[in-house]
Amino acid sequence: MMINIKPHTIVVTGGLGFIGSRFITYVYENTPHCVINVDKHTYAASHDRIPLHIREDIDRYRYLKTDICDDLTKHEGIKGADYVVNFAAESHVDNSIADGKPFMNTNVMGVYNLLEQFKDAPNLRRFVQISTDEVYGDMDDYRGQTHATESFALKPSSYYSASKASADLLVQSASRTFGIPFLITRTCNNFGLSQDPEKFLPKIAQCIRDGETVPVYGDGNQVREWMHVDDNVAMIYGFMMTAPENNIYNIGSGYEYTNNEVVELIGKAVGREVQYEYVKDRLGHDRRYALDCTKGSNLLLDEFIPYNLESYIDETFGDSLWMV
Numbered sequence: 001m002m003i004n005i006k007p008h009t010i011v012v013t014g015g016l017g018f019i020g021s022r023f024i025t026y027v028y029e030n031t032p033h034c035v036i037n038v039d040k041h042t043y044a045a046s047h048d049r050i051p052l053h054i055r056e057d058i059d060r061y062r063y064l065k066t067d068i069c070d071d072l073t074k075h076e077g078i079k080g081a082d083y084v085v086n087f088a089a090e091s092h093v094d095n096s097i098a099d100g101k102p103f104m105n106t107n108v109m110g111v112y113n114l115l116e117q118f119k120d121a122p123n124l125r126r127f128v129q130i131s132t133d134e135v136y137g138d139m140d141d142y143r144g145q146t147h148a149t150e151s152f153a154l155k156p157s158s159y160y161s162a163s164k165a166s167a168d169l170l171v172q173s174a175s176r177t178f179g180i181p182f183l184i185t186r187t188c189n190n191f192g193l194s195q196d197p198e199k200f201l202p203k204i205a206q207c208i209r210d211g212e213t214v215p216v217y218g219d220g221n222q223v224r225e226w227m228h229v230d231d232n233v234a235m236i237y238g239f240m241m242t243a244p245e246n247n248i249y250n251i252g253s254g255y256e257y258t259n260n261e262v263v264e265l266i267g268k269a270v271g272r273e274v275q276y277e278y279v280k281d282r283l284g285h286d287r288r289y290a291l292d293c294t295k296g297s298n299l300l301l302d303e304f305i306p307y308n309l310e311s312y313i314d315e316t317f318g319d320s321l322w323m324v
Contacts, residue, residue: 007032008125011081013068013114014088015039018195019130021049023085023233024061030237034060036077039088040067044196068110073117083240084118085128086111092198093134093160097283100159107163111170119178128240129171131186133225133250134161138286147292150186150248157284168248181245185236188225188252188291191312195229200259204266204274205317214274218281220260223288227253228307238300249299252291253306265310269317 010027014020015037024035039045047055047063054061064075068088073079088110090096090103111129118124136148137155145152154169156162174180195202207214235251243249257265267274297304 007034008082009034009036009077009080009123010083010085011036011038011072011078013038013084013086014045015063016041016045016047016049017087018044018049018192018199019190019229019232020085020087021046021194022192022229023087023236024050025054026230026233026237028054028057028060032060035062036075036081037061037063038066038068038072038078039063041065044091044198046194049194069105069113071117072114079117079121080123081118081121082123082125083128084114084124084126085130085236085240086114087130089130089164091160092196093158094198094282096158096160096163100163103159103163107160108166108170111167115170115174115178115180119174119180125181126183126240126245127171127174127180128183128185128236129167130236131168131184132161132164133186133188133252133289133291134158134286135165135168135186136289137161139288139290140286147290148250149292150250150295157286172246175246182247183239183243183245184248185239186248186250186291187232187236188227188289190229190232191226191309192229193316200262204263208266208270208274212275214263214276215279216259216263216276217279217285220263220278221258221287222285223256223258223290225252225254225256225290226262226309227251227255228309228312231304231306235296235300235304239296243299249296250291250293251296252293253308254293255306255309256290257309262309262313265313266317269313 015024016039090106096103135154154165156165171182175182
């Protein structure tokens with residue numbers, strides 16, 4: 001049902017990506033807002049993630065094939081945006097280990113460029129930076145602390161997480177120096193349809209389809225928290241519209257699984273043993289991420305029951321049509 005609020009213009013960067021596209025869809029289906037989708041259309045982007053009826057609505061949706069490191073303000077309507085939501089990022093940790101330069105360029109210089117261009121935007125209500133639980137680093141390093149709050153020190157372990165932590169600090173410094181009103185969200189692992197095939201769940205699915213062995217890093221006992229992408233974007237939008245400015249919020253589900261458990265759940269859903277092998281562990285691999293989301297839960301008072309990864313696996317992998 002359409003939310004009865006005044007329509008605004010929202011610039012969404014990285015809107016052809018997995019999470020950004022779901023955010024655009026949520027905004028379009030639930031609000032009267034207009035969206036300008038800024039995406040340079042890399043290997044991880046796809047127009048097909050945006051439903052056709054949204055792409056055809058020229059009054060409420062516009063796509064700009066533009067890098068966030070370029071001058072966005074030369075395009076009509078950009079400078080007058082009410083909200084900027086930055087999903088644009090290089091995000092695959094293995095790629096950052098192989099070559100960190102693209103991560104520094106997009107995740108650090110790109111954010112700097114956006115802040116410079118919007119620091120004097122006349123209508124800007126909020127600059128929203130989409131961050132990650134990985135900026136906190138390995139929970140095993142916190143000596144008894146089991147879940148990271150928003151006040152935890154940032155201890156990134158990879159070029160990827162370091163670039164995201166750097167972006168968070170840039171946003172906060174731009175707020176203090178130039179008065180940019182901001183929101184930073186730090187989210188756990190997302191899952192859902194149309195995720196890029198290099199990610200963990202799609203990678204397992206592809207291996208099963210192809211009859212290949214699933215590679216599992218190290219001993220497979222790394223713990224990750226998993227959240228459905230649609231739950232995540234709904235929370236992001238809720239914080240964007242209701243949270244006091246200049247705040248950071250963790251977004252999580254509370255559902256934690258080891259990588260071994262995820263593989264076992266998929267095997268159970270498909271009704272056979274999944275063939276997997278342990279491979280050399282990733283460099284700098286964190287053992288466990290976990291978020292304390294009390295701060296955000298106290299703000300969004302509506303009862304929130306996140307969609308469970310186990311239910312998603314049963315429904316997705318239990319249907320033989322996904323094998324086609």
